[in-house]
Amino acid sequence: MKRSIKQHIGVVLLSVLGMVLPFDPTTVQAATSVNPALSHAIKRHLPDWLKLYKHLHSHPELSYHEKETAGKLASHLQRLGFEVSTQLGGHGIVGVLRNGEGPTILMRTDLDALPIVEETGVPYASKVKTNDDAGTEVGVMHACGHDIHMSVWTGTTQLLTEMKDQWKGTLVAIGQPAEEKGAGAKAMLDDGLFEKFPVPDAAIALHVNAQTPSGTVGYVSGFALANVDSVNITLRGVGGHGAYPHTTRDPVVLAAQVVLALQTIVSREVDATQPAVVTIGSIHGGTKHNIIPNEVKLQLTLRSYTDEVRQTLIESIKRIVKGQAEAAGIPGDLMPIVELDDVFTPATYNDPDLMRLVISSLNKAIGEENVFELNPVMGGEDFGRYGRTEHKVPVCMLWLGAVDPKQHERFLKGEIKLPSLHSSQFAPLPETTIQTGVAAMTQTLLDLFQSKP
Ligand SMILES: [Zn+2]
Ligand SMILES: [Zn+2]
Structure with missing residues (x-):
């Protein structure tokens, strides 16, 4: 029997805050480093994830054309032993890892890049040119950091597969196309995401932030995006x-x-x-x-x-x-x-109960001093749509700091401006950003899986 989502979140909350991980916000000590078990595994795999990141970065594909990107992620999930389905709502992929009785958690990455000529000057910069849907030649660039999201998602699926003895439940890892068109989440839902695959008890995702330093994670409880x-x-x-x-x-x-x-x-x-x-x-x-x-x-x-x-x-x-x-x-x-216009992107409302759990996981994963509350923004992201079906799935999207901390310090002193998301000069710092993202996501999922329905 499936519990109602609210009941379920209540149980997770109890088990994380009470039984499994005693946590009192007034007495908790700030963690000083990434959870050691995680950091060891992350160090071992980081070179592979960086290689994947650089490959994805230099081979970006526009919305609705994410064929090679989706194929690469699908074969990664197959190697890990997920049941993999492709071509859901376009180039969407769904990987299901069943690991006994427990909650079902959905983790989403987006796949698509933007029609921008890259000007970052990094050695793995994209040189891709293609014709857009109107037939105009355009450059293609991962200027919204979806390549970071995919690398973090890949790393997290890898660690959770290796740590299967430490959790019970079902992980649904999805690769969503056409986020930049505000259409991919709807396309995957319309194509049966919650009918053909297990309905999640919670859905999580992260997005890089072009204003906050790499090594940190930011959160907003309640309305986060418009x-x-x-x-x-x-x-x-x-x-x-x-x-x-x-x-x-x-x-x-x-x-x-x-x-x-x-x-x-x-x-x-x-x-x-x-x-x-x-x-x-x-x-x-x-x-x-x-x-x-x-x-x-x-x-x-x-x-x-x-x-x-x-x-x-x-x-x-x-x-x-x-x-x-x-x-x-x-x-x-x-x-x-x-x-x-038919394409409407609904607001992302981060479920406050779910967010409380996630914040405690973030504190454990990367240290309280690296976890910040941020202001909501009027930007849009179609991740919120997964929480707006009849199933009322609680959702939570985090901001993953992506700016080189040295550059960020200069920015705080007013010496430089930072390129925004969608800028031809946006160049996230891959090593620490991916490492932090994987630690944050893996710990969060491990904790969410702690309760047995
Ligand atoms: Zn974007
Ligand atoms: Zn984006």
């Missing part, structure tokens, strides 16, 4: 000669009014304690100085945490755009078209 929506607006008017504007209905002036009017949604309509963003990232209309065009197109990104704020943003945009068009005298049959 809902992401894309909206396309077509403002229609009646075009004509630029010298006779009174004979037209000018969509350029209307667009200017709309851009400013939309600013009032966040400032006047959303509760000031609730985060929200409305950004108009693209505006295009017209062809020439003296022609008033027939239409202007706008592209917006919307960010929010709660479903309620998300709905407010969408409904207010529709209302304001229509109202502005009416005020501009646009004919009724030319009212604006407001389209919400």
Whole structure:
């Protein structure tokens, strides 16, 4: 019999905090090094994981094209004795390792890279060029660190296989495609991830952080990453000669009014304690100085945490755009078209009960002094989707520090700026980052597997 998730988390919480690993937050001593059993195994394998990392880094593949990458991870899982399925939701892979009665935990890595020409100058930099889906030649680069995620995921599956006598349960290790399109998690779920494979009691993942030092892990309890929506607006008017504007209905002036009017949604309509963003990232209309065009197109990104704020943003945009068009005298049959993109990335809500457990594991794995609480951000990540099915799986995504600590110190002194994720110059420090990630993930999974359902 499967327990309810809440019951299950309760049991894990008891067993980790009470019976298995006595832990009192007021008396716990800061650990000073990586758990010795783990650090020994990690040292032994690190050269192989670094080799894998450098290979993945120099052979990146764009979203929906992660064929070789998925194949490499699938054969790694096969060698370790996982039951492996491929081609779930595109190039998604699922490895299941059954190790007796116990909780089912899902660990996710993403697989895809970005259309960016790499400018890091590292010896293993990507030189890959390809055509994107529109047929334009682009460079390809792991500028979001998904190659680090895959290396950590590989290392963690390896250690958990070797440490099978220390845990009981079922590990579901998934390689998710198309994260950068916000589509891969949905594609894997739509293709039967929770029907064809064991439904997890918890799901965990990590993402590199381009602002925090390698050797550390950051966490956010509750909302950590935002809902992401894309909206396309077509403002229609009646075009004509630029010298006779009174004979037209000018969509350029209307667009200017709309851009400013939309600013009032966040400032006047959303509760000031609730985060929200409305950004108009693209505006295009017209062809020439003296022609008033027939239409202007706008592209917006919307960010929010709660479903309620998300709905407010969408409904207010529709209302304001229509109202502005009416005020501009646009004919009724030319009212604006407001389209919400189908690809919606839901917010990542890190389950607070699960996060409490994970924090105690992190403290054990890498030392309390290397574990930090971070602020939530309005960026998006589709990992949150695994927690939004009817199964209500508690999810937890961690931030893995990736910046060379020496560079980070210079950054703190204001001497340098750090390249962000998706920058052509983002170069994580692989050794300590992978080592820290594997220690953090392995310890967390070992602890989550401690309770017997
Ligand atoms: Zn990214
Ligand atoms: Zn990413």
